[in-house]
Amino acid sequence: xxxxxxxxxxxxxxxxxxxxxxxxxxxxxxxxxxxxxxxxxxxxxxxxxxxxxxxxxxxxxxxxxxxxxxxxxxxxxxxxxxxxxxxxx
Numbered sequence: 001x002x003x004x005x006x007x008x009x010x011x012x013x014x015x016x017x018x019x020x021x022x023x024x025x026x027x028x029x030x031x032x033x034x035x036x037x038x039x040x041x042x043x044x045x046x047x048x049x050x051x052x053x054x055x056x057x058x059x060x061x062x063x064x065x066x067x068x069x070x071x072x073x074x075x076x077x078x079x080x081x082x083x084x085x086x087x088x089x
Contacts, residue, residue: 032087034059038067038077044084052087 028048032055035044043066047058057078064077 030055030087030089032056032059032085034063034082034086035084036060036063036067036077036080037083038064038080039073041067042083043067052089055087056082056085 027050029050030052031046031048032052033044033046034056035042043063045059045062045066047055047060047062049055049058060078060082064074064080068074068077
């Protein structure tokens with residue numbers, strides 16, 4: 001009886017790991033490189049996501065993280081229209 005529980009536990013653990021790996025690999029469907037100009041600086045960064053909008057947001061957050069100081073500036077920077085965007089699906 002103990003051996004059966006151990007096998008069931010190991011099987012369940014393997015299924016869980018497989019689902020997690022498959023789920024994490026399947027979510028990246030778009031990649032974007034985006035340039036943002038803020039406070040006289042320009043930064044370009046890459047981002048990825050499930051769709052183009054998520055990839056753009058990730059790239060803009062990454063670029064703004066280097067230029068904005070504090071939450072208020074970060075929000076302002078993330079609302080700036082990018083100067084350049086290149087996306088791949």
